[in-house]
Amino acid sequence: MHPCRVLFICTGNSARSILSEATLNHLGKGRFVALSAGSKPTGQVNPYALEQLAGAGMPIDGLSSKSWDEFVGEQAPPLDIAITVCDAAASEPCPVLFGDFVRTHWGLPDPAAAEGSPAAIRAAFHQAHAVITRRIMALLNLPVETLSPKELKSALDGIGALTGDGGSEAAA
Known part of the structure; x- marks a missing residue:
């Protein structure tokens, strides 16, 4: 399983899944290939997401909001892991993707x-990216190549x- 192919899925594919894709591709250094998609893509990446990534020194070239339809069917690229990042606590519907991953x-x-204000919105993107980065770092520490499914x-x-x-969402 090298590189490990990870798909981040949300509804709009404009912020959380984009932040996740870019962060894993940057920190995964070829050990992982991250992709992202949405069930109802907005068609454009949120400019605050691009600003957050660029400010963190991560590449933003090639990031795009796209449909999860690209990841289903016989022509779909193979995946090892699919991660939904929608917020069920806010009653946001999470997409369901079928496959052998x-x-x-x-x-x-x-x-x-x-x-x-723009500052408040930037703070929300910064906080979301901090959570995503913590999770990505934990993923990078896993021996994914040797773990059973x-x-x-x-x-x-x-x-x-x-x-x-440093806590968990259950405790937050």
Whole structure:
């Protein structure tokens, strides 16, 4: 399983899944190939997401909002892991994707839904990216190449409980 192919899925594919894709591709250094998609893509990447990534020194070239339809059917690229990042706590519907890969859920409030001043919106994107980065770092520490699918699912589910402050969402 090298590189490990990971698809991040949300509804709009404009913020959380884009932040996740770019962060894993940057920090994964070829050990992982990250992709992202949405069930109802907005068609454009949120400019605050691009600003957050660029400010963190991560490449933003080639990022785009696209449909998950590209990842189903016989012509779809093979995947090892699919991670939904929608926020069930906000009653946001999470897409369901079928295939022979490990699935997990890393719920996260949508920073694109943040309101207020540009500074407040930037703060929401910064916080979301901090959580995503913490989770990505935990993923990078997993021996994904040697874990069984059941072990990998369990480890990924545990990562989904991590927040940016060192705690878990259940405790937050």
